[in-house]
Structure formats: structure tokens, C-alpha cells
Amino acid sequence: MFARYEAPEKALDEAQESLRQKEKHNEQIEDFISEIEAMPDSITDFRTDYWGHLVEKVTVHRRGAMTFTLSCGVEIEI
Numbered sequence: 001m002f003a004r005y006e007a008p009e010k011a012l013d014e015a016q017e018s019l020r021q022k023e024k025h026n027e028q029i030e031d032f033i034s035e036i037e038a039m040p041d042s043i044t045d046f047r048t049d050y051w052g053h054l055v056e057k058v059t060v061h062r063r064g065a066m067t068f069t070l071s072c073g074v075e076i077e078i
Helices: 003-038 048-054
Strands: 055-060 066-070 075-077
Touching (some): 003 048
Antiparallel strands (some): 055 066
16 A cells, blocks of 8 residues: 555655755855855965865876866866
């Protein structure tokens, strides 16, 4: 009897989880933007505190390629 409700309930749970993940990602991006806006207009020196706020990790690939993962989840490959 309850079997017909299982699929819609599962779909609802998955949609709610997806929404939670998107809200979390949105929050991370907003934090990232706030950190950038708090920085001066021009940066002339390397500052470890700026680096630490902006970059979560750097992955070095074969042949020197690198992927920078920013604190908001954005990845930049060079």
C-alpha cells in the first residue's frame, strides 16, 4: 500500500538534498566574494593571508599543468 509513495518520497528527499548542497555552495561563493571585496583594489606584494583565503589547494599535473581550486569551489586550470 505504501509502495506507491516510496518513489515520490525518495525523489523529494533527493531534491531537498540537492537544494541543501546548492545553498551551501551559494554560501561559499558569497563568503568568497566578501573576502575579495574586503581586499584592497591593487595588491603589490604576495600575502599569505590573501592566498589562504582565496586558494583551497593547487594540484600539479604531469608536464607542469596546474589546477587551482579556490575556496568557493571554482577550479582554474593553467
